[in-house]
Amino acid sequence: MKEQNHLRVYDLTLTVQSPLFVGTGRSLAKNEYLYDPNRGKVSFVDEQAFLSLLANRGLVNKYEEYILSGDTSLFRFLRNTCGLSPRDIDQIAPRTIQAGNAMGENGNKAQIYSFQRSSAGRAYIPGSSLKGALRTVWLAARMLEEENHSDRRFHQPDPNRANKRRPTNPIPEENYVSLLNCNEERRSDAVNSIFRGISVSDSEPISDRAFILCRKWDIHPSGGAHSINLIRECVRPGTTIRFHVTLDQFLLNQRITAKSLMADIAIFAQFYREHYLSHFTLPEHAVDPLNDRCLFLGGGPGLFSKSLAYPYWGDDDALRDVSAFLNAFFPQHKHDNDLDRGISPRTLKYTEYNGLLYPFGICEVSFQ
Numbered sequence: 258m259k260e261q262n263h264l265r266v267y268d269l270t271l272t273v274q275s276p277l278f279v280g281t282g283r284s285l286a287k288n289e290y291l292y293d294p295n296r297g298k299v300s301f302v303d304e305q306a307f308l309s310l311l312a313n314r315g316l317v318n319k320y321e322e323y324i325l326s327g328d329t330s331l332f333r334f335l336r337n338t339c340g341l342s343p344r345d346i347d348q349i350a351p352r353t354i355q356a357g358n359a360m361g362e363n364g365n366k367a368q369i370y371s372f373q374r375s376s377a378g379r380a381y382i383p384g385s386s387l388k389g390a391l392r393t394v395w396l397a398a399r400m401l402e403e404e405n406h407s408d409r410r411f412h413q414p415d416p417n418r419a420n421k422r423r424p425t426n427p428i429p430e431e432n433y434v435s436l437l438n439c440n441e442e443r444r445s446d447a448v449n450s451i452f453r454g455i456s457v458s459d460s461e462p463i464s465d466r467a468f469i470l471c472r473k474w475d476i477h478p479s480g481g482a483h484s485i486n487l488i489r490e491c492v493r494p495g496t497t498i499r500f501h502v503t504l505d506q507f508l509l510n511q512r513i514t515a516k517s518l519m520a521d522i523a524i525f526a527q528f529y530r531e532h533y534l535s536h537f538t539l540p541e542h543a544v545d546p547l548n549d550r551c552l553f554l555g556g557g558p559g560l561f562s563k564s565l566a567y568p569y570w571g572d573d574d575a576l577r578d579v580s581a582f583l584n585a586f587f588p589q590h591k592h593d594n595d596l597d598r599g600i601s602p603r604t605l606k607y608t609e610y611n612g613l614l615y616p617f618g619i620c621e622v623s624f625q
Contacts, residue, residue, distance in 0.1 A: 258515070258625065263507040267515055268625045269387075269457075271498040271554070274546035276471045276491035276608050276614040279382050279555040287329035290364055291350050297357070299369070299470060300350035302331070307349045314339070329366060352375040352465055358609050359470035359488050369470065370556075372490040380465065380492075382554075384457035387500060390554050391518060392434075392452055397568040398521040399433045401528065411574040414581030426578050428569050437508060454508030458501040467496040471608035471617075473557070478598060480538035482607070482614065489557065491617075494546075494610065502624070515624040522622060523549035525568075532572060533561045536600040543607065543614040549623045557617030559606045576601055 259266040291300040310315050316339050323334045335341045372380050414425040431445040437453065438506060440446040447453075470490075473485040492498070504513065526549050539545065552564035560583075561567065566575040580601040583592035595601035607614045 263505060265506060265515070267502045267504070269500045269502045270623045270625070271382075271387075271460075271500070271620040272623070273492050273494050273496045273550060273620055274496065275494055275544070275617060275619040276369070276489075276493045276557075276610055277555050277618050277620060278471070278489040278557050279373045279386055280489070281373050283332065284370045286368055287366045288324065288331055290369060291332045291335075292348070292356065292554060293332070294360070295357065298353045299356050299360075300346075301352045301354070302350045303352075310341075310345070310349055311570050330443065343514055345473040351420060354465075354468050354470055354490065356470045357611075359472040361472075361484075367472075367486045367488050370487070370489045372468065372492070375462075380463040380468070382460040382463070382500075383499060384459045384500065385496040386554060387460075388452070388455060388457040388554050389538060391457075391521075392519045393563060393565065394525040395513065395518065396430060396433055396565055397528065398524045400523060400565065405573075407572065411570055411578070414578055421448050422470065423466055425581065426566075426574075428565050430565070438511070445605070451509065451512060454505040455513065456503040456505070461499045463496070463498060467492050469493045474542065474607040474609060474614060476537060476540065477605050477616070478537050478600065478603065480540050482540050482543075484609075489608075489617075490619040491608070494615065495573075498620075516528065519550065519622065519624070522552050526551055528568060529553075529562065532567055533600065534605075536598075538604075540614060542612065544616075545549075546615065546619050548621065550623070551619050553618050554620050555618045557608070558619070559604075559617075560602050562618070 258268075285301070288462070290302065291296075311320050311550065319338055320334075323338065328334060332346070335346050361553070373383060374380050412425055431449075434451050435444045435446075435449040436451045437449045439448040468490055471489050471491045473487040473489070474482055475485060476482045502515075504515065526547055531549060534547075535547075566579050569575070570578060576596065576599070580592045580595040583590070583595070583601060592601060592603070595603050605616065607616050609615075
């Protein structure tokens, strides 16, 4: 830690405990990447190099025909139709990634959701993602430590409003974060947020060697599990990722410190385990890497790890609200049945790595 007047600058290290995905919403269709089942690897095309090759060799029309044909083997198109050598293919698809079992036993391919990358093509985690995760655990801890909940007026979700796709009971986060009194006329103004006192840098670049492909699995309360045809580009467990975190104690006034954030992380991890994970029986080959120094980051960990409904409303009211909210979004999944199961969402989101099932996005935190 470095001190610069009222600033405290820390090196924050995340040690990935389970496959981590931070996406952009961008995905690659089946005909946009190369899969080599013999090597168990997927190769990603360098778009600029690929377009240059198509133009230089007069292959643009053939590529258009390939896209319109419905053929999903880019490798077959490049070898058979374009007559490219393995060396040519390696030049336009230099980045490879270990596929493991993500592609399925029969090599069935799906869209691959891409990890966050800079304009230079380097993988990284935006500081906003980590700051958002810290904000969630901090808010949850503040809500849980309150002894008087009488001002929390819960309204039974109205099925007639379900098509509006918004919670019947919004959570007044500004009541907790609006502590700076910079704009007294409008308390919810962002200038009043205590989180103005926290700055988180983008992460250092993440090596391409740290990535694996992970297929999504759903685990049910009974312990049943099945895979979903959704594949993500993830950081493998054991990888360390570094950030710089600056705490401005002129604004924070010791209300948030590195030590207090670690305490909040522990509170949320325990809450998650007791109020959500306890509803599930994990399969024998599932791993539980969560400890009191871990937080959930990125896409995939599931709604419970992002939502403040359970810390704020309590288990019974949150169950009603979350199940109604999910049922509005996904009526085909019948989330109104979650009430009988006693938990919503009713599935854990896991993935397979080295023959074991891991949850998504669990990272151990340390400040230095």
